[in-house]
Amino acid sequence: IKNSQVSYGGQGRHMLAARLETCRDRGVRFVNLSPLREDLIDAVEAEWLPTRPNTDTAVMLGLAHCLLENNDHDEAFLNTYCEGWDHFKAYLLGNQDGVPKTAEWAAGISGVDSDRIRSLASEMAHTRTLITVSWSVQRSDHGEQPYWAGSALASMLGQLGLPGGGIGFGYGAVGLVGHGVGYHELPRLPQGTNAVSDFIPVARIADLLLGGGEEFDYNGRRLIYPETHLVYWAGGNPFHHHQDLNRLAKAWQRPDTVIVHEPFWNALARYADVVLPATTPLERSDVGGSSVDDFIFWMDKVIDPVGEARNDYDIFADLARLLGAEDRFTEGRTADEWIEHLYDRFNAYHPAYPTLEDLQSSGFFHIPEDWNPPVPSQIVEFVNDPKGRPLSTPSGRIELYSTTIDGFGYRSCPPHPTWLEPAEWLGNAGEYPLHLISNQPKTRLHSQWDQGETSLNGKVAGREQIGIHPIDAAERNLSHGDLVRVFNERGATLASVAIRDDLIERVVQLPTGAWWDPEEPGGLDRSGNPNVLTRDAGTSQLAQGPTAQTCLVQVERFAGEPPAVRSHDLPELLAD
C-alpha cells in the first residue's frame, strides 16, 4: 500500500487496500515472505514468514523440490508449455552439484522453517495459488534469479493462465492491480528517434564515467564504455538513485562539463557546472493521466515560474535554435500549443471524451469502465493456444532452461534458475553484521519533495529513521530516538533509531530519498541517505541491474556533537 499511492494506475482513486480486503473477505489467504512484516497491511491478516534478505530463490527452489518429491507438480503442464524441465529437475535433485534443493536446505539459507516450507508447498499445490514477486528483489546480487525461480515454481503448479492463479510481478508497486481498466490511448508527444545508438544499462553510470574504453558484458553482448566528456542530465537524480554515492561523486569529477535541469538545490544541482533551473508541474499546465487509470486530469498552472525557472521544453527549444534545429524540434508550437494540438488530435479520434475546454473547466474526467475493458493477457492466450499464440521467448514456451543464456557462458547467470550466494548477506556477514534494506520511502516519491512537510514529518531532527530489531538495539545499548552512525567500508550516514519488532533480527531498514548531505567529499552523510552504503555492482553479466538490497552494515551510537543537516540550505547567490 505504501508504494501504490504514487505510481502509475489507480491514482484517480486509491483502491488497492479495498481490493485486498475484498480478497480476504472471499477467503483468500495471504502469506508474506519478507524481512518486513509491514509489506502487507494488517487488514489482510497475512501469515508472515520472516525471510532473510536475498534468499527468495532458495525458498522457491525448496518449495519446488517439495512439489517434485510429493509428485504434486503438474507434469502435463510442464511438458506442454515449458522448455527444459528435465534440466531444471536435475538441478532440483542435485544430480550435478550433489545438493538436493530440499526444504531443509532452503531453511538453512533463508531462516524459514522447513516444516512450513513443506506444508506450504502442499497447500500451494492443492488450492488456487498466485505467486507475486515484488520488484524489490531484483535490486540485489543475481537479482534475475528470483523471477526465474518464481516462474519455474508457478509452472510446476500448472496454474498459469487460470483466474487467480500463476505468477505476477511488481503487484506491490503499482496502483492498477484489480482495477478492471484496460490499456487505453492518451494524448502524448511524438518520441522521435535517438541519433546515438550507443547505450549503457542505466545502473552502470559510474562505471561509464570511470572506465572510458573498457569492455563489459551485457545480455550476450560485449559493449564498450565510451569516453565521456559531457554529461547533460534532465529529469531524475543520480545522487538519489545511484548506489555507492561516494564512488559516484568521484566519477562525476571525470567529465569536463556537467549540465543539469533541476527545480531544486539538491545534490544533483550542487554537483553540476551549469544548472538550468526548471519549473515544477505547479508552474506550468498539462494534461495528466495514465494509460491504465480511469481518470484524466487538467493540471492547471498554480503559480508563475519562480525566479528564472523555465519549462524543460522551452530550454530545449532555445538549445535547438542555437543548434539550427528549432523548427524540427518545436514544429512551430509553444508548450501550451502542443497540449492543445495533441489533445485536439486525440479528441478527434475519441469524440466521447470531453473537449479540452470542458476538461479545463471540470478539472478531471472519469473514463467509464466499459470503454476500455481489459483484454486477456499474453499468458492466457498462450495457455489457451500454445502453438498459435507462442510466447516471445526463442522456443515460444516458458523456458526453465535457456539455450540462449547457456550460449553466453556467464558464471553470474547460469542457464536455469539457480541459487547463487550473494556478495553480501547474513550468510557471510563478519565485520558488518547487519543486512540493510533501503526500500522506497513512505513519505515521498524517491527524493522528490524531501524538503516538504510530509517528508520532514517522517524524520527526527531532519534525519531519516532507521528501523532496528529490539535485540540488535539492546546489543548496542540503543534506545528509540538515539542518533546512530550507520557504516561500512563504502561510507557512513547518520540516522535516528526506531526500535521495531516487525522486521527480523540482524536486518535494519533505512528508506531511500533523504538528500545526500556529506560533511566533506567522501565524508559522513548527515541526512540518512542509504546510498552512501549500498554497493555499485551489476546484478550479473546478463542484466547489469542495480544491487542496492545486497548490503551489509554496522550501526553504532554517534558520539559527540551531532552536525547540523545542511541538505536543504540554499546557495549564496552573487549579484550580477
Ligand SMILES: Nc1nc2c(c(=O)[nH]1)N[C@H]1C(S)=C(S)[C@@H](COP(=O)(O)OP(=O)(O)OC[C@H]3O[C@@H](n4cnc5c(=O)[nH]c(N)nc54)[C@H](O)[C@@H]3O)O[C@H]1N2
Ligand atoms: N511511497 C512511494 N511509493 C513508490 C515509490 C516511492 O518512492 N515512494 N517508488 C515507486 C517506484 S519507481 C517503484 S520501482 C516501486 C518499487 O516497488 P517495490 O520494489 O515493491 O518497493 P520497495 O519498497 O523497495 O520494496 C518492497 C519490499 O521488499 C522487501 N524486500 C527487500 N529485499 C527483499 C528480499 O531480499 N526478499 C524479500 N522477500 N523481500 C525483500 C522490503 O521489505 C520492502 O519493503 O514503488 C513505487 N512506489
Ligand SMILES: Nc1nc2c(c(=O)[nH]1)N[C@H]1C(S)=C(S)[C@@H](COP(=O)(O)OP(=O)(O)OC[C@H]3O[C@@H](n4cnc5c(=O)[nH]c(N)nc54)[C@H](O)[C@@H]3O)O[C@H]1N2
Ligand atoms: N538504495 C536504493 N536505491 C534506489 C532504489 C532502492 O530501492 N534502493 N530504487 C531505485 C528505483 S526503483 C528508482 S525508480 C530510482 C528513482 O530515482 P530518480 O527517478 O532519479 O529519483 P527522483 O528523486 O524521482 O528524481 C527526480 C528528479 O527530477 C527533479 N524534477 C522534478 N520535476 C521535474 C521537472 O519537471 N523537470 C526537471 N528537469 N526535473 C524535475 C526532481 O527535483 C528530482 O531531483 O531510485 C533507485 N534507487
Ligand SMILES: [Mo]
Ligand atoms: Mo522504480
